[in-house]
Amino acid sequence: MVNHSVYTLLIVESPVLASAIREVAPQSIYPIATGGYCWFPAYNATKNNLTPKANPDKIEVRRELKEQAQWANNIIIATDSDPSGDFIAWSVAKFLKIPVIRRAQLQNLSKAGIIQMLEEARETDLTYLESTLKNLFLIQSNWQKEKSLPDIDLSGLAVLFGTSGYFTHFLDENNTLFSSSAPVYCETDEWIPIRPSLEQQYKIVEPLSTFNLIEQTVSHSITKGYNDAQVLLQRLFQTVLPGTKQSLISYPRSSANAFYGQTWVNFRTQFLQASLDGELKPNFLQETAPLEEPHESIYPFDLTLKPEDAAGELISSLGDLYTLIYSHTVNAITIPDSAEKTFENDLKPEVYFYPVTKGYKNTGEHTLRPCYTVADMGKNLYELGVCRPSGFGEKLDSWIVKKWVSIEGTIVNPLQPVKTLGNRAAGLKQKLIDLKSLENRISLLPETVHAVITS
Known part of the structure; x- marks a missing residue:
């Protein structure tokens, strides 16, 4: 347990985030932002050796870190749980000669959220962290x-x-987008016959991951580019309303489509206080994230702060994004609307399919083929170890520029460079799966990695 009356040095990445923390945190907490890398990673592949190389532009930051660390009773590093955040934490700990790192994950920018973060700070072995980075x-x-x-x-x-693979989105013969009630395993070029279902079924509304929000921010025309969407999302997270010092949303870089159990409890209280329409999902329908997950889905920190109440204190794009997150979260935590039309497949009787938009007129038998939305693609690439929530928007923009993919609405289409590799896809998949399984191995040998890559 952290004693809130003793001096705690809290190390974060973003200067804006440090400033926002300073506004709401107890006075005993002193945040310092690294502003990115204070040291650059220098990796020697021949010796499999990783060393931090001092960034000449960060001399003052390093000086302040060393000075404040001498006085601090507690030192907690709250960088992202991705490779860049891990390296910043490791390099800072090496510099300060901390044998064991205490790390924490910031869930929201409120006094209670910051205190909770400090209470939940856990020790991370420096040797283990160095090993995974290497x-x-x-x-x-x-x-x-x-x-x-x-x-x-x-x-x-x-x-x-x-x-x-497993798909949750499909296109019919006229390219109308469908969702399925559960993932369906099929080939990418497989056509699935469906027929009308007589049973009433409900739409699936999952909580928001970073991948979902980046997709929706662009599809709702709040931003034009996907990296712009990611930057705007980070800005909204770092925004604290000037009058009330109230933060707006939870941590914005998450792969989760579920909330922690305590968040569901908070939703119930706030839902009643805000007098919102609808009925909260019963426990058996709630998407609950395990506590070992570093982050839960993205949501408005306080449901009683409705978009119209915050609008006057936000620029239009931030207000639009907050409205999007608020509206989607309310839909995700309440009993969903029934689907206008549903369809079924004889070979998959436990799954139903429904058109995403209203007004679908085809009521007969037809066929669907699987597709990936932007969010689907991000989630699947994350599971392969190819991308992470923190850099997804920038990567996606670059893939479009390189003409690797094109995007129509929310649907991702592969272009020639991707299609050309189709006959090698199975082998590449096995390599990526095998390499991901090696990421956390202690004392991983170069020979082991080489054997997988050249197999």
């Missing part, structure tokens, strides 16, 4: 050196569009 650099280095292999991002896209 593994990632070792895998990337070996992949890049193997000239017969395509770019790892391109390989991931080839795997998605060239191998069978």
Whole structure:
């Protein structure tokens, strides 16, 4: 348990985030932002050795870190739980000569959220963290050196569009988008016959991951680009209303489509206080994230702060994004609307299919083929170890510029560089799966990685 009356040095990445924390945190907490890398990763592939190389632009930050660390009773590092955040945490700990890192994950920008973060700070072994970082650099280095292999991002896209998998979205003969009530395993070019269902079924509304929000921010024309959507989402997270010092949303970089159990409890209280329409989902319908997950889905921190009440204190794009998150979250936590039309497949009787938009007129038998939405693609590439929530928007924009994919609405289409790798997709998939299984291995040998990559 952290004593809130003693001096705690809290190290974060973003200067804006540090400033926002300073506004709401107890006075005993002193946040310092690294502003990115204070040291750059220097990896020697021959010796499998990772060292931090001082960033000449961060001399003052390093000086302040060292000075404040001398006075601090507690030192907690709250960087992202992705490779860049892990490296920042490791390099800071090496510099300050901390044998064991205490790390925490910030869930929201409120006094209670910051205190909760400090209470939940856990020790992370520095040797283990260094080992996992070296593994990632070792895998990337070996992949890049193997000239017969395509770019790892391109390989991931080839795997998605060239191998069978689990799909939750489909297109009919007229390219109308359908959702399924559960993932369906099928080939990418498989056509699934469906016929009208006589049973009344409900739409599936999952809580928002970063992948979902980046997709929806662009599809709702709040931003034009996907990286712009990610930047705007981060800005909204770092925004604290000037009058009430109230934060708006939970942590914005998450792969989860579920909430922690305590968040569902808070929703129930706030839902009643806000006098919202509808009925909250019963326990058996609630998507609940395990506590070991670093982050839950993205949601408005306080449901009693309705979009119209916050609008006057936000620029229009931030207000639009808050409205999107608020409306979607309310839909995700209440009993869903019934689907206008539903369809079924004889070979998959436990699954039903329904058109995403209203007004669908085809009531007869027809066929569906699987497809990936932007959010589907992000989630699947994350599971392959190819991308993470923190850099997804930037990667997606670059893939469009390179003409690897095109996007129509929310549907992702592979272009020629991806299609060309179709006959290699199965082999690339196995390599990526095998390499991901090695990421957390202690004392991973270069020979092991080389064997997987060249197999």
